[in-house]
Amino acid sequence: MEQYLPQFESALSIDCVIFGFDAGELKVLLIERNAEPFKDWYALPGFLVKQDEGVDEAAERILYELTGLRDLHMEQFHTFGDVDRHPQGRVITVAYYALIRINGQKELRPVTDYAKAAFWHPVNDLPKLGFDHSRIFSTGFNKLRRRLSYQPIAFELLPEKFTLTQLQQLYEAILNKKLDKRNFRKKMLSYGFLKELDEKQKNVSYRAAKLYKFDRRKYTKIFQNELNLDK
Template sequence: MPRSLKTAEIEKNSHLDYFNIAVSVDCVIFGYDNKELKVLLIKSDLEEFTGLWSLLGDLVRLDEDIESAPYRVLKERTGLDDVYLDQVYTFGDLGRHPSGRVITTAYYSLIDIKHQLKLTHNELHWHKVNDIRKLAFDHKNILDRSLERLREQVMEHPIIFNLLPEKFSLRELQDLYQAILGVNLDRRNFRKKIAHKDWLLDLDEMENDVPHRPGKLYKAKTQFRKNPGKRKTNRAEARSLID
């Protein structure tokens, strides 16, 4: 009963297992720091991929909904419990996993990199998304698709706040949009657009410790923060909240 197989054990699959299809999830965990979009990767321990990094994934257990699996992976790897997750795509080409037939469903996740993570593995590191050229398996492809999806979602849906600390200035928000979209935005137009969307609460507080004129601080209206209502209803909720 392969109930508690770990990713690191996939390669130990017996020949018998090889003749079944295994189902995994892979998490594209995005974070934001120092004006750069980052992704959390783990050093691959497969011989075929020595020196390469890979996404965090695991086999789906027999006793969990597929959507629970990425929450479990996040919890196990980072200690985080209440995160934004969205399914991206399912990848199932024949040769995508060297140890056998593994079909994987990719989820992307947005977390506040400053929430001191309890990283459970010392081979776990944040990488600048822009610097990544090659990953183990088809994970570069999965990353590209997830980033593409994130870019599609981020201007339309109030999800970006999950990448920021609770309080932030409009400049920080704009920098983050720019990091994700890879473009520069006009400050005045950006502020008008954000104001129009009515996603923010004005905290009547100011930044401090900045070496220039401090900006006002805002936070996201609570319904947009983290993962409102947990599993399954993500998409529908996010959608209804912006109508």
């Protein structure tokens, strides 16, 4: 039987779902595209992988070129390979996601003409995105929600020092539901990995609240079970 190698014509791309939390809102990093297809549309930061680079290397390069951010810890979470997901041909994309503290990050500024701008957008009011990026975002958001039940990811989004109100606002934003204030605080404090500080909020027009820090050492030592806020 004659043996042959099939002709592969697929391209490989990277798309990044970067979450941040600011002013009580969960946000995702978007760009305004400056090239066809979907010129002038909002989209996730993404582009094609070069022939001479690995996917992790490409993810770092692409995020930097389209947003100006670098040195983020990103993880792969899904591969999207529908045949018709790109209007110009077969493109398979590897999706990455990351959680960052918006405060302290440098100004978003694309270093390539491929994007007009990069900006943070609230996740509860997303516009229609180019390509299948709405689906990619939803898949990443669902992963974020699942991880919230068994890993202390909230503390990767909050400032190093935070109030219990800020912590609850973040959980409510990710879970998309209101939580009972008394029960939430009681449960969070009972876990033992929140360190109460001898400090309060500064420069606020209302009564200053106590500040807390996440004690990762205690979390690693004490906490092994899922966080279940529904009970």
